[in-house]
Every structure is written in structure tokens, then in C-alpha cells.
Amino acid sequence: MAYKIHKPARTLAVQSYVVEAAKGIAFTAGRFFQNTFASADNKKIATVRYPEETRDYPERFRGVHRLTHRVDGSPRCVACLCCSTACPAQCIHIEPAEYEAGDSRHGYERFPKVFVIDELRCVFCGYCVEACPCDAIRMDTGYHVPASTEREHFIFDKETLMSIPGRDGTFVTGNPRHEPGDPSHPGIDREHGH
Numbered sequence: 001m002a003y004k005i006h007k008p009a010r011t012l013a014v015q016s017y018v019v020e021a022a023k024g025i026a027f028t029a030g031r032f033f034q035n036t037f038a039s040a041d042n043k044k045i046a047t048v049r050y051p052e053e054t055r056d057y058p059e060r061f062r063g064v065h066r067l068t069h070r071v072d073g074s075p076r077c078v079a080c081l082c083c084s085t086a087c088p089a090q091c092i093h094i095e096p097a098e099y100e101a102g103d104s105r106h107g108y109e110r111f112p113k114v115f116v117i118d119e120l121r122c123v124f125c126g127y128c129v130e131a132c133p134c135d136a137i138r139m140d141t142g143y144h145v146p147a148s149t150e151r152e153h154f155i156f157d158k159e160t161l162m163s164i165p166g167r168d169g170t171f172v173t174g175n176p177r178h179e180p181g182d183p184s185h186p187g188i189d190r191e192h193g194h
């Protein structure tokens with residue numbers, strides 16, 4: 001059976017648009033006079049003077065990225081490339097490197113020598129955050145990309161990404177991190193597999 005779409009009756013009032021146009025003008029004029037003459041608390045302003053003013057963002061708002069820190073201040077990121085692989089906009093560029101010999105992380109983990117996100121190409125889907133196995137990349141900064149006419153201002157390098165705190169003001173996360181050498185570390189070595 002064909003689905004019947006309800007359509008309003010085409011009366012003279014609907015067809016002429018006069019009533020609806022008058023309603024629209026009355027609404028707009030009402031807002032205009034209220035915003036012009038009412039006291040500051042009574043204005044019906046639907047816009048804010050961005051960027052001087054911003055709205056309160058919801059708690060789970062996805063802002064610009066940050067790279068979280070370990071307790072020693074180094075990046076939690078192990079340069080596994082999961083985030084850049086998951087990114088549909090292909091706007092994450094990572095160059096991995098090995099920790100120096102003698103560092104307890106040598107042979108276990110890598111670190112990002114280069115980590116760049118093009119925030120202008122990003123579509124803020126959050127896939128990178130979901131893909132990360134280390135809670136190393138987050139979008140809980142509460143900031144959106146600052147307005148700029150300079151292209152390079154949207155290219156966030158590793159230092160920039162590590163300099164942005166979370167909304168709680170910290171650079172770490174509440175999730176525990178099992179460092180190589182800790183009793184809680186699984187102790188699997190990339191070269192020996194045990």
C-alpha cells in the first residue's frame with residue numbers, strides 16, 4: 001500500500017503567503033524592538049559576539065585535540081598509528097622513533113618524533129580518540145579551533161598538542177599507565193615476545 005503524505009489544504013490564506021509573511025515580520029520586529037529597548041537581562045538575543053563571547057559547551061563537546069602526558073611529562077603516545085589510520089580526513093601525520101638505548105622503554109615502545117594534526121581538515125568525528133589504545137589523544141580541551149586567516153595556524157604540531165590541557169586543567173588522564181619496568185607491566189618485549 002502506497003504511503004500517503006499529509007499536505008496542508010491549499011487555502012487562499014496559505015497560497016497568498018500574506019498571513020505567514022505578516023507573522024514573520026511581526027516576530028522579527030518584536031525581537032528587534034526588544035533587543036533595542038529592553039534591559040540587558042530581558043533582551044532576546046539569539047546570537048553571541050564571538051569570539052569575545054562564547055556559549056557554554058556541553059560536557060562531551062569535542063574540542064581541539066591534545067596529546068596527554070605521562071607522569072614524567074613525556075607523551076603517552078606510542079606512535080602506533082591507529083589514530084592516523086582511523087582518521088577519515090587523513091589529517092594526522094606521525095613519524096615514529098625509538099627511545100634511546102638505556103631507556104626502559106627501548107625495545108618496548110616507540111614515541112612520536114613528529115605528530116601533526118591539520119585542525120582545518122579535521123571533521124571532529126572523534127575516531128582518533130576512539131582508536132587510541134593508550135588514551136594518548138583526547139578532544140576534551142573545551143576549545144574549538146581559534147579563528148584565523150593564516151593557514152599555518154591550523155597546523156598543530158606535537159609541542160602545541162602537548163601544551164593544551166584538558167578541561168580539568170591537567171595534562172594527564174585518570175587512566176593508569178603501566179610503564180616498562182613497573183611490576184604491573186606485562187613485560188612483553190617486541191624482540192623476544194615474552
Ligand code: SF4
Pocket residue numbers: 083086087088089090091092117121122123124125126127128129
Ligand atoms: S576527529 Fe576525526 S577527522 Fe579529526 S583527526 Fe580525529 S579521526 Fe581525524
Ligand code: SF4
Pocket residue numbers: 076077078079080081082083084094131132133134135136137
Ligand atoms: S595517539 Fe594513540 S592511536 Fe595515535 S599513534 Fe599515539 S598511541 Fe597510537
